[in-house]
Amino acid sequence: MTDTTTIFGIRAVIEALQNNKTIDKIFIQKGLSGHLFQELQQHLKQESYNISYVPVEKLNRLAKGNHQGVVAKISPVEFASLEEVVSQTLEKKTSPLFLLLDQIDDVRNFGAIIRTAECCGVDGIIIQKKGGAPVTADTVKTSAGAIFKVPIIKVDHIKDAIYYMQSSDIKVVAATEKTDDLIYSKDLSQPLALVMGNEGKGISPSVLKIVDEKAKLPLMGTIGSLNVSVACGAFLYEVVRQRL
Missing domain, CATH: 3.30.1330.30 (Ribosomal protein L30/S12)
Structure with a gap:
């Protein structure tokens, strides 16, 4: 379908x-x-x-x-199990890469993120059951079919996934402007889960409290933020650069 x-x-x-x-x-x-x-x-x-x-x-x-x-x-896709995807990925790879989306609510942003994630070798994308963008025909189209190639996982709350990642020795890094640390100063070569936030509100305060590290992109102009799918691409390609 x-x-x-x-x-x-x-x-x-x-x-x-x-x-x-x-x-x-x-x-x-x-x-x-x-x-x-x-x-x-x-x-x-x-x-x-x-x-x-x-x-x-x-x-x-x-x-x-x-x-x-x-x-x-x-949904046009079947959702995967967090436990199964993480355990199977850890069996195959020493440095897996996961993406956690905290209530991204624009279906086209969601699709664009999935497309970039597939190109960057992301092993699984975790979304919340409630509050985020639904998987629609626009999501499928914008992802250019990548949605059928990357496991999409639904959890009751993003915090559940973060705790599970941490218990699996996967470092969780939040993409947020609420830090002085640039993404380029972080070691992204180890097992990693990257958290991206809502287009308007960013990452939830309760989520920010439990991540391992926070990082931001430098903004050289006068506008205060990037589109979330563009920011996600910049973060993911810094991961790729460090791992090449």
Whole structure:
């Protein structure tokens, strides 16, 4: 499947959940009620899903049909297991490279980051189940197909992945302007996980507290920040330069 599939209607979404389809995001009309909706809620309680409660106008734009107040997006990719990807990579490589995205919310930025990550040999990309960009047709297109070549991993919270990386002796470095250290002063040749933050807010304060190191890029002009996909490319290619 090369596109994100939109399904709508409460019964259709329930059947997708029952058949273990990879649901990327579920949109539910605010104030929805009724017996069938209660049945849907029982299924949603069984796992942590990315759910947005939205006005009916939003649903009308997403689905051209009787959506009954519920629309879901089925992901075009299967998400991988953090534990499996990390353990398998450590068996094959002495210096793996992982990328953690803290609530990147623009699908085109997400796709561009995936494309650059694949070119730089990233072994896995970790995203959060809630709050980040969904995997859409635009993500697939912008990634130029790279999304099918790099494992994409979903976790309940980025902090969970950071703790797991650290317990696996993988250094976690945050890309943030909230430091005096330039990326060029860091040793990036060892096992590494790089954290990139949200386009507007950057990396969450709670995440910054637990990383091993922080680093920034020098900015020579008057604008205070780079586009996150461009910044990610600059960071990743410094890793590549050090490892060549």
